[in-house]
Amino acid sequence: MKIRKHSAFTLIELLVVITIIAILAAFAVPAFSGFLAKGRMTDQMSNGRQIFIGLRSYCSDASHGGKFPTYVDPDDANTLMTSSNEAFEALMPRYIDNKRVFFNKNSNWCKPQPSTSETQYKVLAGENDWVYVRGLTDSASSNWPILANAFSPETKTYVKGSGEKGGVWKGANAVVVYAGGSAEIAETKEQGDVYMVKRVDQPTMNAFEKDDSWLAGDEIEVIYPK
DSSP states (O other), rough: OOOOOOOOOHHHHHHHHHHEEEEEHHHHHHHHHHHHHHHHHHHHHHHHHHHHHEEEHHHHGGGTTTBBBBBBTTTTEEEOOOOOHHHHHHHTTTTTGGGGGGGGGGGGGSSSSSSGGGTOOOTTTTTTOOEEEEEEEEEOOSSSEEEEEBBBBEEEEEEEEETSTTTTTTSSSEEEEETHHHHHEEOHHHHHTEEOOHHHHHHHHSSSBBBBBBBBBSOOEEEEOO
16 A cells, blocks of 8 residues: 655745745735725715716806805805805705715815714715815816815815825825816825925916916905815
């Protein structure tokens, strides 16, 4: 009777296998993380498009005179909106009926979860990750931004730290929606320790900084989440 010998891995062979697995993991983990981030940004871009559809419907309503949300009371031009939460609340529930499109669980502007259905038509503090350009009309330049992932109010720029306001995509990207209705995952331009969205006409300039030819108008202003 012939005895069969069972082969087994030697210690060196095991170490080689473990080393190969570690090398493959070192390449795979960053790629997988990048894939997940891109998927989250795509979801946010979809949300941005939905918000714009609501904004456009509001603007097209005859009672609003071709203006996107600008005043706390549409019939009273004395009180301008001071936060993007106010602007988005003006859309609910007639133009948008689900406030989750304003929320981004990966953003430091937001709480872990939006509030319950008891306040479903209120956009509360910590439930919104979008800046909004107040004061635009249906005749605004299609290249002007109207929405973007919220950035730092102090600098109007994004930051690298994911735990900071404006650091949701670590400064490298931003979801931006334009007054013409287009939306994109924009690559940002590095300026020292911060990152800006580039103007379409002048890529060296910040798309959220006003001048005589860009976002021009007394009522036009970038307003932030609560």
